[in-house]
Structure formats: C-alpha cells, structure tokens
Amino acid sequence: MNFDSIIGMMPAFGRGALYTIGISTSSIVLGALLGFFIHAAYRKFPRQLKAAYAAYVWVIRGTPFLAQLFIVYYGLPAIGITPSAMQAAVATLAIYGSAYFAEIFRASWNSIPKGHAEAAIACGISPLATFMKIEMPQAVRYAIPLLVNQSIVLIKESSLASIITVPELTLTAGKIVAETYSFVEPYLLLALTYWALTYLTSILGRRIEKSFSR
Amino acid sequence: MFSRLDGYIGPMLAGASVTLVICIGAILLGFIAGIALYSLRNTGARGAVALADVYLGFFRGTPLLVQLLMLFYIPIALGVEINPYVAAVIALGLNSGAYQSEILRAGFQSLPKGQVEAADSVGIPRGKTLWHIQIPQVLRLTVPQLVSEAADIIKASAIVSVVTVTDLLRVGRQIVASNYRPLEVFITVAVVYLILISIVQLFGRYLEARWRTKS
Numbered sequence: 001m002n003f004d005s006i007i008g009m010m011p012a013f014g015r016g017a018l019y020t021i022g023i024s025t026s027s028i029v030l031g032a033l034l035g036f037f038i039h040a041a042y043r044k045f046p047r048q049l050k051a052a053y054a055a056y057v058w059v060i061r062g063t064p065f066l067a068q069l070f071i072v073y074y075g076l077p078a079i080g081i082t083p084s085a086m087q088a089a090v091a092t093l094a095i096y097g098s099a100y101f102a103e104i105f106r107a108s109w110n111s112i113p114k115g116h117a118e119a120a121i122a123c124g125i126s127p128l129a130t131f132m133k134i135e136m137p138q139a140v141r142y143a144i145p146l147l148v149n150q151s152i153v154l155i156k157e158s159s160l161a162s163i164i165t166v167p168e169l170t171l172t173a174g175k176i177v178a179e180t181y182s183f184v185e186p187y188l189l190l191a192l193t194y195w196a197l198t199y200l201t202s203i204l205g206r207r208i209e210k211s212f213s214r
Numbered sequence: 215m216f217s218r219l220d221g222y223i224g225p226m227l228a229g230a231s232v233t234l235v236i237c238i239g240a241i242l243l244g245f246i247a248g249i250a251l252y253s254l255r256n257t258g259a260r261g262a263v264a265l266a267d268v269y270l271g272f273f274r275g276t277p278l279l280v281q282l283l284m285l286f287y288i289p290i291a292l293g294v295e296i297n298p299y300v301a302a303v304i305a306l307g308l309n310s311g312a313y314q315s316e317i318l319r320a321g322f323q324s325l326p327k328g329q330v331e332a333a334d335s336v337g338i339p340r341g342k343t344l345w346h347i348q349i350p351q352v353l354r355l356t357v358p359q360l361v362s363e364a365a366d367i368i369k370a371s372a373i374v375s376v377v378t379v380t381d382l383l384r385v386g387r388q389i390v391a392s393n394y395r396p397l398e399v400f401i402t403v404a405v406v407y408l409i410l411i412s413i414v415q416l417f418g419r420y421l422e423a424r425w426r427t428k429s
Contacts (some may be wrong), residue, residue, distance in 0.1 A: 058412075062412055064369045071401055072389065074397075074400060160373065161280075170280060174283070176278070183287045183288050184288055191284065
C-alpha cells in the first residue's frame with residue numbers, strides 16, 4: 001500500500017466526487033419531482049390512468065438501469081435526439097428513480113388510515129387543514145426512510161455513468177489505474193469514497209427522520 | 215422497425231442463458247453467504263460481529279460495479295488471472311449475500327427459540343439443527359423476498375458485460391456494432407430482461423400463494 005500515491009490521487013478523486021454528487025443530487029431531485037407528479041396524476045384520475053401507471057412502474061422497475069442508459073445514450077440519436085453523456089446519465093437516472101419514488105408516494109399515501117380524514121370532516125376541519133395538518137405529516141413520516149434508501153440506491157447506480165464516459169468517481173479511478181498500473185490503491189479509495197457518500201446520506205436521513213418524529 | 219432483428223434471436227437467447235446461469239450461481243452463492251453472515255452475527259463474538267458489519271457496510275454501501283471491478287482487477291494486479299464469468303458470479307453472489315442475510319435474519323428471528331433448545335437437549339449438533347430444522351422453515355417464510363431478490367440480481371447482472379462477460383446486454387452491444395441500429399436492439403434487450411424478470415416475479419407470487427395455503 002502506497003500512501004503517497006493515494007494522496008496524489010486526491011485532487012482527481014475530488015473532481016470525480018463532485019460529478020458523482022452532482023449527478024446523484026440532480027437525478028434524486030428530478031426523479032422525486034417526476035415521481036411525485038406521476039403519482040399525483042394517478043391519484044387525480046385513478047380509473048383512466050391505472051393501466052398506464054402500472055405499465056410505467058412495471059417497465060422501469062423491470063429492466064436494468066444500464067439497458068435504459070444505453071437506449072437513451074446510444075439509441076435516441078437514431079431518432080435525432082443527441083444527449084450528452086452527462087444529460088443522458090441524469091435523465092435516465094431520474095426516470096429510473098421516478099418509478100420507485102412514485103411507488104413510495106403511493107405506499108405513503110395508502111398508509112394513512114381513511115378514518116382520519118372522515119373524523120376531521122366530522123369535526124368540521126377544513127379539507128385543506130385536514131390535508132396539511134393531518135394527512136401530509138403522516139405520509140411524510142412514512143416516506144422519509146424509504147426516500148433516503150432510494151437516494152442511496154441512485155448514488156450507487158450513478159457509478160454506471162462511467163460506462164458512457166461521464167468523468168465521475170468510477171471513471172476517474174479507472175483512468176488512474178490505466179495510467180499508473182496500480183490497481184489496489186485507486187479501487188480501495190474508490191470504494192471508501194462511495195461508502196462515505198452513502199454513509200453520510202444515511203446519517204443525514206436519520207437526522208431528518210428524527211426532526212419529523214417529534 | 216424491428217423486422218431486421220430476426221437473425222439476432224439466436225445470439226440473444228444465448229446471451230439470455232448466460233445471464234440466467236450467472237444469476238442462478240449468484241443467488242446460490244448469495245444464500246450461502248447470507249447464512250454464513252447470519253451465523254457470524256449470531257455467535258455474538260465481537261470479532262465475528264465486526265467482520266459481518268464490515269462485509270455488510272462494504273457490499274451495501276458501495277456500487278456493485280465497483281465491487282465487480284475490484285474483484286476482477288485486483289487479483290490481476292496480484293498476478294492471479296480470474297475468469298470474468300467466475301468474477302461475475304462471485305461479485306453478484308457476495309453482493310446478494312449482504313441483502314439475503316437481512317432477509318434470512320427476519321426469517322430466523324420469527325422461529326421459536328425453544329426449537330434450538332429442544333434440538334440441543336436431544337443431542338442434535340448445531341450444524342444439523344441449522345440445516346435440517348431451521349433453514350427449511352426459514353426458506354418457506356422468506357421465499358417471496360428471496361425470489362424478489364433473484365429478480366433484482368437479474369436486473370443488476372447487466373453490468374457484468376463491462377468485464378467482457380457475453381451476457382444479454384453485451385450481445386446487444388455486439389449486434390449494435392454490426393448493424394448500427396442501437397435503438398431497436400437495446401429496446402429488444404430491455405424487453406427480454408423485462409420478460410425474464412417478470413417470469414421470476416410471477417413464479418415468486420405463485421410460490422407464495424401455494425405455500426401460504428399449505429401452511
């Protein structure tokens with residue numbers, strides 16, 4: 001183990017980590033928003049959209065993320081859409097996440113007992129207040145650990161962006177390996193960096209969970 | 215649009231069977247790793263528990279792609295050539311072991327403690343108690359989750375194509391290299407994955423229904 005070489009890799013890893021964090025954060029935010037709207041649309045028109053919603057979730061969750069990434073990055077140019085590697089990675093990861101996020105929102109919403117809204121109406125509480133003060137807080141509390149878990153999944157999946165040449169962490173390590181012919185140090189540092197990212201995310205998640213359970 | 219894919223059905227089926235064989239190997243290895251992890255934690259010895267925690271932290275806290283690259287390239291660096299198919303099964307299997315151990319732990323915890331005590335008192339060795347008394351029950355309790363884990367492995371297995379394993383996705387890339395029709399080919403590949411994964415999930419639901427009525 002050569003510690004000087006590890007220190008020498010730090011700047012490159014820092015740059016790679018910024019890419020990884022950038023891809024993950026933007027796809028988590030976009031994916032959660034998309035998932036929220038997909039679920040909201042399904043709630044608004046359950047009868048008309050039931051089949052479409054089920055098909056979307058089935059297809060996105062039933063196919064490998066890497067295959068989806070290849071369809072977007074290598075396939076779409078055939079019909080005149082040419083995303084950059086970065087755009088393809090963020091867009092595909094967001095779409096991939098959106099199906100899981102939509103299901104999380106659906107499960108959270110289903111977790112609220114129907115009797116609560118009925119009781120609130122019987123007590124004369126306005127529908128808006130019922131939603132904001134009674135239903136929403138329960139759904140949020142249910143959803144947070146699941147959302148954090150899904151975010152960690154997306155951070156890990158973002159490593160596949162290296163396969164379509166996005167210069168994030170995994171590609172950075174691969175380049176260092178190719179240049180220096182040392183395998184052990186770059187890959188150990190790579191694993192450690194990802195572990196730190198996912199660990200910090202889970203700690204952050206637990207903090208948020210605590211602040212909501214009070 | 216898809217008409218010109220007829221000639222590629224053979225290679226795709228070959229790729230799909232490679233994917234399936236790798237996944238079957240991985241789920242079996244993962245099951246053994248999962249049982250071993252559970253047993254390690256169950257000993258209560260501080261060193262064993264710490265080892266299990268490091269294992270879980272590594273395999274659940276880092277991307278599978280990174281684990282696969284480490285498993286494939288680090289032995290090469292140390293002078294041991296590792297077959298990419300073997301590396302694929304080991305990486306997927308050890309990774310799945312971390313998730314299977316969590317599934318199995320829930321199963322073990324739902325067994326009454328008296329069983330082990332009874333087995334001890336009639337002189338059945340612990341290993342036999344594990345394999346002949348506990349594991350059959352745990353399997354029955356956790357089969358829906360284990361099958362869903364198997365579906366996840368099929369999905370995750372697409373990345374083994376990066377270490378030159380000719381699985382379904384790599385066959386797709388090879389076809390694209392010769393016919394330059396990436397959109398049709400990769401959509402077809404995705405559909406084949408969707409079919410494989412859906413079959414596994416349906417099988418899981420069938421088992422769950424059947425085993426529930428039996429017990």
